Amino acid sequence: xxxxxxxxxxxxxxxxxxxxxxxxxxxxxxxxxxxxxxxxxxxxxxxxxxxxxxxxxxxxxxxxxxxxxxxxxxxxxxxxxxxxxxxxxxxxxxxxxxxxxxxxxxxxxxxxxxxxxxxxxxxxxxxxxxxxxxxxxxxxxxxxxxxxxxxxxxxxxxxxxxxxxxxxxxxxxxxxxxxxxxxxxxxxxxxxxxxxxxxxxxxxxxxxxxxxxxxxxxxxxxxxxxxxxxxxxxxxxxxxxxxxxxxxxxxxxxx
Amino acid sequence: xxxxxxxxxxxxxxxxxxxxxxxxxxxxxxxxxxxxxxxxxxxxxxxxxxxxxxxxxxxxxxxxxxxxxxxxxxxxxxxxxxxxxxxxxxxxxxxxxxxxxxxxxxxxxxxxxxxxxxxxxxxxxxxxxxxxxxxxxxxxxxxxxxxxxxxxxxxxxxxxxxxxxxxxxxxxxxxxxxxxxxxxxxxxxxxxxxxxxxxxxxxxxxxxxxxxxxxxxxxxxxxxxxxxxxxxxxxxxxxxxxxxxxxxxxxxxxxxxxxxxxxxxxxxxxxxxxxxxxxxxxxxxxxxxxxxxxxxxxxxxxxxxxxxxxxxxxxxxxxxxxxxxxxxxxxxxxxxxxxxxxxxxxx
Ligand SMILES: Nc1ncnc2c1ncn2[C@@H]1O[C@H](COP(=O)(O)OP(=O)(O)O)[C@@H](O)[C@H]1O
Ligand SMILES: [Mg+2]
Numbered sequence: 001x002x003x004x005x006x007x008x009x010x011x012x013x014x015x016x017x018x019x020x021x022x023x024x025x026x027x028x029x030x031x032x033x034x035x036x037x038x039x040x041x042x043x044x045x046x047x048x049x050x051x052x053x054x055x056x057x058x059x060x061x062x063x064x065x066x067x068x069x070x071x072x073x074x075x076x077x078x079x080x081x082x083x084x085x086x087x088x089x090x091x092x093x094x095x096x097x098x099x100x101x102x103x104x105x106x107x108x109x110x111x112x113x114x115x116x117x118x119x120x121x122x123x124x125x126x127x128x129x130x131x132x133x134x135x136x137x138x139x140x141x142x143x144x145x146x147x148x149x150x151x152x153x154x155x156x157x158x159x160x161x162x163x164x165x166x167x168x169x170x171x172x173x174x175x176x177x178x179x180x181x182x183x184x185x186x187x188x189x190x191x192x193x194x195x196x197x198x199x200x201x202x203x204x205x206x207x208x209x210x211x212x213x214x215x216x217x218x219x220x221x222x223x224x225x226x227x228x229x230x231x232x233x234x235x236x237x238x239x240x241x242x243x244x245x246x247x248x249x250x251x252x253x254x255x
Numbered sequence: 256x257x258x259x260x261x262x263x264x265x266x267x268x269x270x271x272x273x274x275x276x277x278x279x280x281x282x283x284x285x286x287x288x289x290x291x292x293x294x295x296x297x298x299x300x301x302x303x304x305x306x307x308x309x310x311x312x313x314x315x316x317x318x319x320x321x322x323x324x325x326x327x328x329x330x331x332x333x334x335x336x337x338x339x340x341x342x343x344x345x346x347x348x349x350x351x352x353x354x355x356x357x358x359x360x361x362x363x364x365x366x367x368x369x370x371x372x373x374x375x376x377x378x379x380x381x382x383x384x385x386x387x388x389x390x391x392x393x394x395x396x397x398x399x400x401x402x403x404x405x406x407x408x409x410x411x412x413x414x415x416x417x418x419x420x421x422x423x424x425x426x427x428x429x430x431x432x433x434x435x436x437x438x439x440x441x442x443x444x445x446x447x448x449x450x451x452x453x454x455x456x457x458x459x460x461x462x463x464x465x466x467x468x469x470x471x472x473x474x475x476x477x478x479x480x481x482x483x484x485x486x487x488x489x490x491x492x493x494x495x496x497x498x499x500x501x502x503x504x505x506x507x508x509x510x511x512x513x514x515x516x517x518x519x520x521x522x523x524x525x526x527x528x529x530x531x532x533x534x535x536x537x538x539x540x541x542x543x544x545x546x547x548x549x550x551x552x553x554x555x556x557x558x559x560x561x562x563x564x565x566x567x568x569x570x571x572x573x574x575x576x577x578x579x580x581x582x583x584x585x586x587x588x589x590x591x592x593x594x595x596x597x598x599x600x601x602x
Contacts (some may be wrong), residue, residue: 052479078481090479095497102462103469107481109462113490117454123461170481171470194291218351 001031005205006174011050012061013072013117020046022229023060028174032121033206035216035237038226039249042231044209045087047226050174051207053077079107081181083167084176087209089159097143097162100136100151104166108184134169141165141195157188161195168199175199177208181215193219225249279445283438301435301553303509305546306444308504310451312529312541314498320535321459322491323471325387328394331401332371332496334518336503336571338405338412341513344422349411356369360424364504371500372493379492383485398523405515417514426509433509440509451498456538458494467491469512472573499526521563525552528566531573534580543581 004027011024021043028034036044049055051062053074062070069077083104092100109130115123138144141161146154151162160180167175177196181189189212196219200206210216216223217237225233225240227249233240242248283302305337311333318324342349343363351357382393404414412418423432424443433440458464466487469477478484507513525548533544548566555562579586 027566054475054479064438072485074475074478075481075483078479084479085480086476088477090473092469094472095468099465102464103477103480103482106462106466107467111462113458113463116463119456119457127461166480 003029004028005030005065006051006207007052007061007063009061009063010048011047011062012044012058013050013055014058019229021050023224024229026224026231026234028205028235029209030173030205031200031203032221033200033208033219035213035220035223036046036207036209036226037213037223037240038215040174040219043229044179044226046077048084048209050206051077052082052176059182075107076089078170078172081171081173082176083170083172083174085160085163085167085180087177087178087182089156089163091151091159091162091166093122094150096150097138098131098134098147100162100166102130105130105133116230129148137169138197141168142191145201157184161185164195168171168204172204174207177206177210178209179209179233181210181212189215201231213245218250236240262342276445277447280442283441292553296372298300299441300433300509300551301442303437303444305549306441306448306504306551307509308526308529308545309448309501309507309542310502310505310528312545313451313455313538313550314495314502314535315526315530316456316535316537316541317455317497317498318491319530320537320540321464321471322467322488324382324491325390325527326394326490326492326495326522327391327520327527328396328398328401328517328521328547329397329495329499330522331394331501332375332499333506333522333526334363334401334405334515335368335374335496336370336538337507337513337517338503339370339500340504342411342420343367344508345418345420346422347420348413348418356373356424360422360508361426364424364501364508367504368497368500370421371503371602374499375496376489376493379489383488390447394523397519398518402518402520404513406520406529412515415515417512421507421511421513421514423511431508433511436471444505444509447501451501452542463487463490524563525566531570532579532580534582535584540580540582547581 006028008024008026013020013021036047038044039236046055046111050070052055053069053072053076055072056071060070060107062082064082067080070078072080092103095103108128111123111126132157135144135147141164143158143161143165151159154162155218160183164175164177166181181192182194184192193215196206196208208220220237222235223237223240225243225246232245232249235242235243279479283299311329313327315329318326340360341365343358343366344360345351345359357408359544375592378397382390385393400521406415408414423430424440429439431440431443459468466477466482469480469482470487474484527543529548530541531544532548533542534540555565558565573580577583
């Protein structure tokens with residue numbers, strides 16, 4: 001077992017009576033590709049929201065690198081090293097691909113209002129470096145040819161990749177991908193799987209939710225299975241697939 | 256793809272800006288020397304007003320066009336800048352009355368604009384949590400409160416009668432009194448217009464500006480990208496209020512008289528009309544909007560209150576048929592032409 005990057009302890013959230021996530025526990029090691037799966041409405045996105053700071057848990061804790069981060073705002077969590085994508089694509093639609101990646105670096109850039117107004121040499125240098133960094137990241141993600149395209153005119157699959165690039169450009173420890181393969185064709189899914197592997201090879205830990213079982217089983221090191229907000233299994237893809245409770249949750253359907 | 260024509264390029268834009276500034280300097284000078292047109296002092300007042308409203312509209316644009324936050328109360332900031340500067344510079348009112356000391360008018364305008372910015376920041380603290388329609392109501396209420404203070408705190412503002420003999424701007428020993436030369440004041444206004452527009456382009460093309468635009472585009476994603484949304488909304492309100500407050504100061508030292516009537520709710524609506532008419536979220540739109548609406552406004556004096564009706568109709572038409580404002584007419588026309596071309600190719 002490697003060093004722990006993220007720890008989720010007894011994480012619980014109550015939506016007016018509905019326990020969307022219920023005393024959830026898991027931890028992710030540095031350099032892992034970790035999957036979170038479960039039927040629709042199981043609480044996967046809600047878990048992501050609590051880890052990334054979009055939602056405050058009712059109880060429980062989230063730790064990153066030994067620092068407690070639950071209850072932070074998303075912008076703070078981002079600065080601490082977690083970047084995410086969204087199940088329903090959330091791009092800056094009337095910005096170009098490049099501009100999206102510049103916003104993605106917001107937490108890593110330092111110039112405030114005064115250097116901007118005065119266009120100080122430090123500000124210009126920082127901006128130029130940010131553009132370079134954006135280009136590198138786009139190249140890494142295979143979107144460099146679209147650098148000046150408005151993000152709303154990208155294809156659906158490209159928009160998903162752009163969200164990943166925008167998250168990656170902030171140099172996170174942990175990248176959280178919420179259904180990254182949704183709406184992609186098989187070719188796109190293959191290159192996505194390749195991209196996720198290369199992201200891990202860069203030293204970024206990956207946490208992802210995905211419905212495509214072939215995709216998840218092929219790419220993850222370990223998987224946590226949720227059902228009705230509760231963890232029902234945790235282990236390697238092979239272990240999880242053999243777990244009777246998991247088979248029941250997926251095949252048993254609505255009761 | 257982003258358009259790549261010469262006039263869209265950085266160089267092209269700089270050329271246009273330099274030409275525009277040169278024309279703005281030379282034409283009035285030629286008029287003053289009877290080289291072109293005839294000399295008409297009122298024309299300079301109109302030019303000054305256009306400049307002042309350009310600053311107002313550009314400031315409002317930072318809030319509305321770039322950050323996506325509406326305000327129907329910016330006449331309140333215009334009021335704070337105007338009254339603030341009068342009360343800091345007038346010998347018989349405010350600071351002068353209380354202490355016997357006054358500030359020189361440009362300094363008083365600057366400080367009044369800072370006060371407007373501070374009030375804008377305070378207003379933004381509750382406002383940053385509100386969505387569109389509640390924000391509209393809050394800003395309307397703010398305008399109303401500022402107006403009522405100007406109208407009812409007679410010991411401070413002389414109430415509805417207003418304050419006369421507002422001191423003229425003097426800089427480096429040069430007087431910018433509009434009673435003697437309106438042309439000089441025009442150049443003063445032009446100088447500040449250029450400064451404020453330059454600052455605006457610098458802001459919107461920086462990390463801070465991208466944060467503001469990100470909030471307009473998608474607040475959730477902005478937050479996820481590390482933008483402190485509440486802080487940036489507050490900053491946007493404050494910057495916007497500074498612009499409008501400063502313009503209020505320039506306005507009052509040109510007119511030489513101040514009364515609460517200038518700062519009623521309708522004035523805020525006119526500001527919004529200028530911005531929507533000209534086109535928001537760019538540099539040129541606010542200038543065009545300020546120019547056209549100011550000219551209409553002055554040309555239609557005789558219509559008195561019916562002008563608001565006309566603005567209402569203009570606004571409605573703009574929102575329905577030309578949401579990008581007149582600054583976007585070029586795009587709309589070229590879009591229509593290329594659509595027709597494509598149609599022809601298909602047909
Ligand atoms: N903000 C919210 N308020 C109330 N209920 C919510 C909210 N977000 C999610 N839920 C509910 O929580 C449950 C889990 O949702 P979600 O996390 O989106 O599931 P998943 O991503 O696993 O499909 C669902 O029943 C959903 O309706
Ligand atoms: Mg989900």
